[in-house]
Amino acid sequence: xxxxxxxxxxxxxxxxxxxxxxxxxxxxxxxxxxxxxxxxxxxxxxxxxxxxxxxxxxxxxxxxxxxxxxxxxxxxxxxxxxxxxxxxxxxxxxxxxxxxxxxxxxxxxxxxxxxxxxxxxxxxxxxxxxxxxxxxxxxxxxxxxxxxxxxxxxxxxxxxxxxxxxxxxxxxxxxxxxxxxxxxxxxxxxxxxxxxxxxxxxxxxxxxxxxxxxxxxxxxxxxxxxxxxxxxxxxxxxxxxxxxxxxxxxxxxxxxxxxxxxxxxxxxxxxxxxxxxxxxxxxx
Numbered sequence: 001x002x003x004x005x006x007x008x009x010x011x012x013x014x015x016x017x018x019x020x021x022x023x024x025x026x027x028x029x030x031x032x033x034x035x036x037x038x039x040x041x042x043x044x045x046x047x048x049x050x051x052x053x054x055x056x057x058x059x060x061x062x063x064x065x066x067x068x069x070x071x072x073x074x075x076x077x078x079x080x081x082x083x084x085x086x087x088x089x090x091x092x093x094x095x096x097x098x099x100x101x102x103x104x105x106x107x108x109x110x111x112x113x114x115x116x117x118x119x120x121x122x123x124x125x126x127x128x129x130x131x132x133x134x135x136x137x138x139x140x141x142x143x144x145x146x147x148x149x150x151x152x153x154x155x156x157x158x159x160x161x162x163x164x165x166x167x168x169x170x171x172x173x174x175x176x177x178x179x180x181x182x183x184x185x186x187x188x189x190x191x192x193x194x195x196x197x198x199x200x201x202x203x204x205x206x207x208x209x210x211x212x213x214x215x216x217x218x219x220x221x222x223x224x225x226x227x228x229x230x231x232x233x234x235x236x237x238x239x240x241x242x243x244x245x246x247x248x249x250x251x252x253x254x255x256x257x258x259x260x261x262x263x264x265x266x267x268x269x270x271x272x273x274x275x276x277x278x279x280x281x282x283x284x
Contacts, residue, residue, distance in 0.1 A: 064128045064129075064231075065127075065128040065129060065130065065132045065222065065224045065225075065229065066125060066126070066127065066128055066132050066134070066195070066220070066222045066224075066229075066231060067125070067126040067127075067128055068123055068124070068125055068126075068220060068231055068233050069123065069124045069126070070121065070122070070123055070124075070233065070234075070235055070236045071122040071123065071124050071202065072105075072236055073120070073122055077104065077105070077108070077115075077153060077155065078115050078116070078118075078120075078155050078282075079115065079116040079117065079152065079153065079154055079155040079246075079282035080108055080113050080114065080115055080116060080152070080153040080155075081113060081114060081116050081147070081148035081149065081150075081151070081152050081153075081213075081244050081246075081252070082108065082111040082112065082113040082148060082150045082151040082152075082153070083111060083112030083113065083114075083148045083150055083213070084110075084111040084112055084150050085111075085150045085151050085253050085254060086107065086111060086151060090107050090110065090111065093107050094107070094153075094256055094263070094264045094266075095263070095264060095265070095266070096263065108153075109237070111150070111151075112148070113148065113153075113242075114148055114213055114242035114243050114244040115242075115243055115244070116152070116243075116244055116245070116246050116281075116282050117208070117209070117243075117245065117246050117281075117282050118206055118207065118208050118209075118243065119206070119207045119209075119241055119242070119243035120204055120205070120206050120207075121204075121205045121206075121207065121218060121233075121241055122202060122203070122204050122205075123202070123203050123205065123218070123220075123233060124200055124201075124202050125193065125195060125200065125201050125202075125203065125220075126195070126198060126199070126200045127195030127196050127197050127198060127199045127200075128197065129197065130197060130224060130225070131194065131195070131196050131197070131224065132194075132195050132222050132223065132224040133192045133193065133194050133195075133222060133223045133224070134188070134192060134193040134194075134195070134220060134221070134222045135188055135192050135221050135222060135223055135228070136176060136186075136188045136220070136221035137166070137176065137177045137187070137188065137203075137205065137218060137219065137220050137221065138168065138174065138175060138176045138177060138218070138219050139168045139170060139173060139174060139177075139207055139216050139217070139218055139219075140173075140216060140217045140218070140219055140232070141170055141173050141214055141215070141216050142215040142216055142217060142240045143214070143215040143240070144210075144212050144213070144214055144215075145212055145213045146212055146213065147211065147212055147213055147244050147245050147246075147247050148213050148244045149247055149251050149252050149253060150252070150253045150254075151252060151253055151254045151255070151256065152249070152252040152254075152255045152256065153256050153258070153264060154255060154256065154257055154258065154275070154276075154279070154282070155258060155282065165180060165187075165203060165204045165205070165206070166178060166179060166180070166187040166203070166204075166205055166206065167180070167181060167205075167206040167207075167208065168205070168206070168207050168208070169207075169208045169209075169210070170207060170208065170209050170210055170214045170216060170243070171209065171210020171211070171212075171214075172210075176188065176189075177205060188221075205218060207241070207243055208243075209243045209244060209245045210245065211245050212244070212245060213242060213243070213244035213245070214242065214243055214244070215240040215241070215242055216240055216241055216242075216243070217232050217233060217234055217240050217241065218232070218233040218241070219231070219232050219233070220233060246281040246282055247281070248281065249272050249273070249275075249276040249281060250269075250272060250273070254266055254267075255267045255272050255275070257275060
């Protein structure tokens, strides 16, 4: 059988092209598997931390350099004013004496309530993908209204006060949180908080209102990789925090005296003055 040189040359040429196509397909597949694996790892955490390469993937995917969580404080409420007078089931929650954990706080949210005289915001800061430094914090006023007077949930004195770590005022609004009184210097003026990956610290931030009810957030400044970023902090439900100024006890629609950690007794008008005589305008 004779073989045509052209035919034989064509077969060899065709075989070479086929091999190159197979080789290129294999290379593309390897690249796609490597890239896809990196994205899959970053998205679903299948593989443990892989150092700098993992940081690049996590940075691309938006893992924060600093995580901020609001810590829900438990135990008895501080003095709290409501924007709406409790009725029906909510009134039963206040007077029932068998309130489930958190039910009273939910009532305060439904009735547009706010702590009286000061709000203490407890936040937990956690280092993210790499070392980070917290260098500042300040309140931002979102809305101001008239003081809340529909009802007052007075508080007991014992165990209510906590140590003040830093404080800010809302009227006029403080440009930064200040150190523990009587300090008038910004808390972060002479210090920073350095956090390694997954390292945590908890801060109590006290906010004082002017005259009225204030909706506010907190902005935290932090640095990493030579750049400064900010993060705005809202409450656990993603809404601004609230705090209201106190008014004279007789101006509240109704005053509730605590009988247990989550149960209250409504005071008669004739009892209000006597109750507040030695407790101040917050009933504490």
